[in-house]
Amino acid sequence: MRPDWIIGYDPSPGEGNALVAVRAMRDRMDSAPEVRALQNRGTFVDALYAVDEGGYAADNGRAVRVLLAVERVKSTGQAGDSLLRTSEAVGRMRAEADHLGYCTEPVYRSDVLRYLDVLGQKGNRDAQVKAAISQAYGFESWRGAVGKKSAPGPLYGIAGDGWAALGVALTAAYREVCGRLEGWGDA
Secondary structure, three states: OOOOEEEEEEOOOOOOOEEEEEEOOOOOOOOOOOEEEOOOOOOHHHHHHHHHOOOOOEOOOOEOOEEEEEEEOOOOOOOOHHHHHHHHHHHHHHHHHHHOOOEEEEEEHHHHHHHOOOOOOOOOHHHHHHHHHHHHOOOOOHHHHHEEOOEEOOOOOOOOOHHHHHHHHHHHHHHHHHOOOOOOOOO
16 A cells, blocks of 8 residues: 655654655656655654544544654764764654654665755755755745745745654655655555
């Protein structure tokens, strides 16, 4: 079974979790999927409630299927305290999702950069991710994609680490369309 929603998770121990939900695309990625910002929701269950009145509500007569896409940490040498705490936060979130019967998909930061076509570029990677996502939604700048309260854009509510979480969710959505998700069949 394929997911209806993909929740992107950017772990930030001690600072709150960045969670962003992306409606899964069925057959193509030529249009930008619907996005819901779930900033600092704390737990996977909280994110489920924000996605669809509890995550368990009927969607065309069936339960909503959710995939948790997690930014996977990668050690390039000796792991420091921050990396270890991030790994622990990821483990807790994945355990919570597994306990509830939801699949998880690990996504490396390099996969996100590759999907958004900013791998190998020099400069501020976070700014490049933000710019690439904004352009995918048809805007020259992130300010236009986010909009403002009086005129919200399609990415209204995305801020801070939410951009990284959105990059993780979009990368998993791309994998889902291409049939490259781990643990998901074509049913």
